[in-house]
Amino acid sequence: MTETTRTITADGVQAAADRILGAHASGTPCAPVRDLIDGADAAYAVQRRVAEVWLAGGRRLVGHKIGLTSRAVQRQLGVDTPDCGALFADMAVPDGAEIPAGAVLQPRAEAEVALVLDRDLTHERHTVADLIRATAFALPAIEVAGSRIRDWDITLVDTVADNASSGVYVLGNRPVRLADVDLRMCGMVLERRGEQVSTGTGAACLGHPLNAALWLADHLVAQGTPLRAGDTVLTGALGPMVVPAPGDVLEARIDGLGDVRVAFAEEPADEPAEEPAEEAP
Amino acid sequence: MTDVNALAAALDAAERDARPIPRLTDAADLDVPTAYAVQHAVIERRRARGERLVGVKMGFTSRAKMVQMGVDDVIWGLLTDAMPAGPDVDVSRLIHPRIEPEIAFLIGREVRSPADADAAIDGVAVGFEILDSRYDGFSFTLADVIADNASAARFGVGPWRRPRDVSNVGLLMEIDGRPVQTGSSAAILGDPVRSLRAAARLAAAAGIALEPGWVVLAGAATAAVPLPKGAHVRVTGAGLGSVEVTAR
Numbered sequence: 001m002t003e004t005t006r007t008i009t010a011d012g013v014q015a016a017a018d019r020i021l022g023a024h025a026s027g028t029p030c031a032p033v034r035d036l037i038d039g040a041d042a043a044y045a046v047q048r049r050v051a052e053v054w055l056a057g058g059r060r061l062v063g064h065k066i067g068l069t070s071r072a073v074q075r076q077l078g079v080d081t082p083d084c085g086a087l088f089a090d091m092a093v094p095d096g097a098e099i100p101a102g103a104v105l106q107p108r109a110e111a112e113v114a115l116v117l118d119r120d121l122t123h124e125r126h127t128v129a130d131l132i133r134a135t136a137f138a139l140p141a142i143e144v145a146g147s148r149i150r151d152w153d154i155t156l157v158d159t160v161a162d163n164a165s166s167g168v169y170v171l172g173n174r175p176v177r178l179a180d181v182d183l184r185m186c187g188m189v190l191e192r193r194g195e196q197v198s199t200g201t202g203a204a205c206l207g208h209p210l211n212a213a214l215w216l217a218d219h220l221v222a223q224g225t226p227l228r229a230g231d232t233v234l235t236g237a238l239g240p241m242v243v244p245a246p247g248d249v250l251e252a253r254i255d256g257l258g259d260v261r262v263a264f265a266e267e268p269a270d271e272p273a274e275e276p277a278e279e280a281p
Numbered sequence: 282m283t284d285v286n287a288l289a290a291a292l293d294a295a296e297r298d299a300r301p302i303p304r305l306t307d308a309a310d311l312d313v314p315t316a317y318a319v320q321h322a323v324i325e326r327r328r329a330r331g332e333r334l335v336g337v338k339m340g341f342t343s344r345a346k347m348v349q350m351g352v353d354d355v356i357w358g359l360l361t362d363a364m365p366a367g368p369d370v371d372v373s374r375l376i377h378p379r380i381e382p383e384i385a386f387l388i389g390r391e392v393r394s395p396a397d398a399d400a401a402i403d404g405v406a407v408g409f410e411i412l413d414s415r416y417d418g419f420s421f422t423l424a425d426v427i428a429d430n431a432s433a434a435r436f437g438v439g440p441w442r443r444p445r446d447v448s449n450v451g452l453l454m455e456i457d458g459r460p461v462q463t464g465s466s467a468a469i470l471g472d473p474v475r476s477l478r479a480a481a482r483l484a485a486a487a488g489i490a491l492e493p494g495w496v497v498l499a500g501a502a503t504a505a506v507p508l509p510k511g512a513h514v515r516v517t518g519a520g521l522g523s524v525e526v527t528a529r
Contacts, residue, residue: 195471
């Protein structure tokens, strides 16, 4: 037993962080990190270590994403809580923009409700009233999740350490007040070339997207990094995720919130980048 | 030679006795036109007992289901006045019932072609369908399920609303107060009205009309779930209210 029991060691956390940072920097997915660390606390410690390096490198924190918000996905991973990761400014792409090939490792897309805050949420425990007062508006969003872990071979520990499998995200452009939309019953459809590839509703996200955001607010206070005015919160998928193919354009429509779309670039031409193309005369 | 009447009699008896039978295709050659002939003969037997047609139900309206069944078109079954569920439904009369959330259309005037369909809509509602395959293990081929009237058993609809866009209606199905399925009406061919147009097309092909007062169940927005005795089911559609049923 003692052979297989692992303790949370600084070495393990650093090694796991190094593995994920290496995969991010090289664009080559890495092995899972569950051999290096044990438990969700250690995984969040890895996530913080990774974020520190990215912040020191100039990335700007703009909010958080919530993952594992569907019962089906929680059952798959054998967990009963959601998880979360950090959003950085360079992850936000405008409505309709094209994501370059390779920009997200092993991309998977899902439609979500995004909340934008105009107050800090610093209590130890928040009520839904606190959250509603702190929410400036909601937006429709597509999250293109990615995994630095090879083949999405993840447990809870792996995805938490890997910044909750974050990739990039697209927000719609028309803010909607919470009073003007039913976030529990809003229908969601994600389409590719006019064909629906994922459908769902707000209730699929922990019963209500605000339930997920409440969990996040309390969780981040416990972690010492509360939600702040101006933060964006991606609350979690409203339906099954979709694996996009190069060249795809995905459009999400959320009833009462509006629509948003994202394009995926074709694979780059198979030629070495450093050789300049011959110039036309 | 496929004996359409004998096959229809077997399915009709399975339904009346609540006792499943082996798939027809295990023993008989059954193509799609013949399967619809069997379905027609089953309905004629019911009409001979005094049942009246009250609408149609559409099946295989989701991409996932079409892929699963290896088909590229919808199917339909016919609804009779023996099928509407009240606040309670007696599941002891059913074999292995499953329930799913639906969008329903109320037909206001006769529809003889797809071009008539949109203008004939008199109301829209959230609904449920209780499916009950007459085959062992709820297992069938395309021809089997067509012959079995698309597994139609019972249905219910909520309050009728004025015609409106129902292309992306959030749907929630709860059993005993707990959410069991969530989805959007967009899962029904991208927009349930396409399913209504398909019903009009199938009606035209069959040489019948969708009649004023008929209900068209456009298709399921989520997978069906088993309906055990004692379960209380509520299906809610955004902006459409809800409909409830208790399995007795």
